[in-house]
Amino acid sequence: MKEKKIFVIQEYKATHHHYDLRLEINGVLKSWAVPKEPPTEFGIKRLAIQTQDHDIEYADFEGTIPDGQYGAGDVKIWDKGRFALEKITDKEILFRLEGKKMKGDFVLIKTKMGKDTWLFFKKE
Secondary structure, eight states, X not given: OOOEEEEEEEEEESSSOEEEEEEEETTEEEXXXXXXXXXXXXXXXXXXXXEEEEOGGGGGOOEEEOTTSTXXXXXXXXXXXXXXXXXXXXXEEEEEEEESSOEEEEEEEEOSSOTTEEEEEEOO
16 A cells, blocks of 8 residues: 555534545645535445645644634534545546545546536445
């Protein structure tokens, strides 16, 4: 397995309940908002909208973001662990997650629905 980095999935109870997938890539947390619970098993595909990068320190954040601030609402860590980046291009990211809930090989594939729109799923 390649070098292991941090991954975290934070659950947001904000205006819209969602999850944020964050992968440590190039010294930042690359981030995707996932409107439904992340895919823990093969056969489930989830929409993932790429959002702004976050500092690595944000991987440990749990708490309440005050009203009026970006991302306002309650945040908790849904899963966290290590991951290994297997392949990354402009259209595809292959990676292995080692968390409590998310284990195995996963894929992010860029769609044609919008410039920041991806599909997130577990490989067989």
